[in-house]
Amino acid sequence: MDKLMQKIKEKVDSAELFRLKNKTIPVNFEAGNLKSIDVSDYEGHALRVIKNKRIGFSTESGGKDPDLFIEKAIATSEFGMKANFEFPLEIIRKNKNPLKIYDSKIKEKNISEMITSGKEMIKRIKDFNKDLHCDVTILKHDNEIEYLNSWGANYIYKKSFLSYSMMVQKIDKEDILIMYSSIDSGKDNLESKILTDDLLKKLKWGESIVEVRGKIMPVIFTPNAALVLLLPIISGLNGKNVLKKISPLSGKKGQKIWDDLFSLYSDGTINFAPGSAPFDDEGIEMQKLPLIEGGEIKNFYYDLQTAGMAGKNSTGNGIRHGIQNAPTPGISNLVLKEGNMSFSDMIKDIKEGIIVDQVLGLGQGNIISGAFSNNVQLGFKIENGKIKGRIKNVMIAGNAIEELNNVAALGDKAKWVEGIYKLPHIYLKSLPVSTKKNE
């Protein structure tokens, strides 16, 4: 990288090189049987330059022509955005606590061990019901990030993670029930039993199908489904959407919009969490950033360029979504603060309502406005404080920004979902639920 940087330096005002090297090994089971093993090696480079105060960007992988790579970045800078930032002169981590995100045991974990884990998971589900269709992926991931800019500032770190995921399908005539569950960790400490227990519990709840009549009723979103309510908020807090005034939350920093119990953080300092790193993807220290505290908007999140344009500082949220994309404002890990009500107490509290666990159409539609409208792909009916059975053909709809004003309680036990989100159950007092039969 040093040699390449020497070459680049002469031709531009300043520059940064970013290198990603990773190795991913998934072991895949299909319909209960071992089906394939993949070994994926990837190495790619991204070059961002500032020339005549404008930004240029190019990426490459597998190439043997560094001159072309450099030339393309310079060519794009002729038309690129005006740079409202400079690459960091030094890269330092002020946080005194060491950040742990690499476990060499994951790298050393051998494939036969991964196969055994998968087999055990399938056995536990098949012991419950041998007719269930199970797909399982056990995946290990090892990556190395290296950063160097023309001021000589640099960093390098390694990150590991392990992921178990499972899909269970139950078919009864034309009733197709599909459930997913997954667990991830940066450490070799996953207990697959947690995952299969979760699936078994839901299989039991869902044995019978019950009717729901559409009306406004209490709804509990499990951590899996809580993103229905949070994705519009995440999008609304993005510094870029705020700057462009397309976020309904623009201009509302410092305002208390939601209930006291609503506190949300972007936190890249959690050990072994998939979204954690010492620095974001442009060399700014990742932090625990309060986005919302006690219902009040505390911060929007920024990368360097957006912060520069908005007259703010980067919040260490410059994230590259794939090596081929330049950094943009993104979330490290998203943490919704726990409340004080247990999931079982929420159920007891409801006379008639539903639990939403998986939805179809997450993130689809006009998210930025806050609107959501989803088919409840996996949900359960509550009657007189008890789970009665599984529901089908049910839709929920609302506006997340408004509905979050309507929170009866948050769960007392947050769970990691989709890698980077740590979320408790969200219990809404009322939400419109539509079905074939509405009251």
Add this chain to the structure above:
Amino acid sequence: MKEILEDALKNSKKADYVEIRLEKKESTGIRFQGKKLEKIDCSQQIGGNVRALVKGGWGFITFNQYDDLNEKVQQAINIAALVGKTKSNLAEVPTVIEEVKKDLDKDFRKVSLREKKQLIEHYNKIILNYSPKIQSTNVVYGDSFSTVYYANSEGSYIRQEIPKLVVSFTAIAREKDNVQIANESLGTVEGFKKAEDISSKAELAASRAVNLLKAKPVEGGEYTVVLDQTLGGVFIHEAFGHLSEADFIYEDNRMRNIMKLGKNFGYKKLNVIDDGSIPNLFGSAKYDDEGVKTKKNYLIRNGLLDGRLHSRETAKKMNEKATGNARALNYQFKPIVRMTNTYIDNGDTPFEDLISGIKKGIYAKKVFGGNTTFEMFTFSAGEGFMIRDGKIAEPVKDVVLSGNLFSTLLNIEAIGNDLKMIESAGGCGKGGQAPLPVSFGSPHIRIKQVVVGGQ
């Protein structure tokens, strides 16, 4: 290249089947957001993979450096041997040696960055200047040109050029806290010429976003709906297309029972087709990523289940023929069963007759997105109108349609005669491989008893 690949495949006797796929790709991306150019970049990607089959087990390795291709082949075979315990199944297909060149009307690789940027800036201005209510835009240009080298242990060698050109327009209109979005796009495998005259799409996105500001949220409930050609196409892609992908069926006896050929799917004038061989559509290519020639495949014929989409493995296991539907997003992924260009064929009901007779219904047009889990599907309309007493009435927004696949297909009441293939930048996602270029289409169709979510 042919010799290199042949040489690497020489020592593959220990495997039942081995294939190598190498890809060289160059691409350009430009994006305007609001008044500003947000990004402009270039990328060169070189990479490849080896996939080996041993006793029914697959080993798949991907890489960026392939100086030691022979070694990579051995590595893939060794991993496959860890998996395979039974018997390999691959449908027989002809061995092919062919070079598929793609001539472009104005090759975008030869168009300057300046010219591309100016064109996109022009479209961006069309949206921005449409109305003071336009708050922002997102106008994206992307082109890529891939050369894919494919060779397998059965003697096939295919060099295929795959261009891709996308222009997408998002208009964002705002009135106080009311923010509305509308999208239009072009997705094509043709040259730059095709992108030069799509101002009307930019205008359409702008006008729709502004009109949506006036629309009221739709009232949830059950309606008779009329879908336009875009939404009809998305509906058949989501609601039926995915279920006809044989990799969901072949290992599962219960699924096989649900999807028995000859099964009645309802309306007798319903014909559903997937065809990757239609020239120049976004999901088209001469060969799939297993070197199988694409073709026209009937999925539903006259209301009866007539066929499904296959890879070589699923075809053999179900005693059917390969259909040319094994597709991979790029060299980092293995081919899996995917749609190409999927559509409902023409029926015979004129549009007026579809609408008339509906007392209270919804005319749903355009699309935000769609999703399925086989049995249940959902998709959101980009634009909606109430139908009252047989006439199109006031606009409504946040129209999300949802239902059970089997009953919804049975609830199709009429099929129009105005089939249109949609040349949008449609991207399909499955197994982590997204967005894979696909296209879809349909005539206008009328469906009764569809659940619409709403407040």
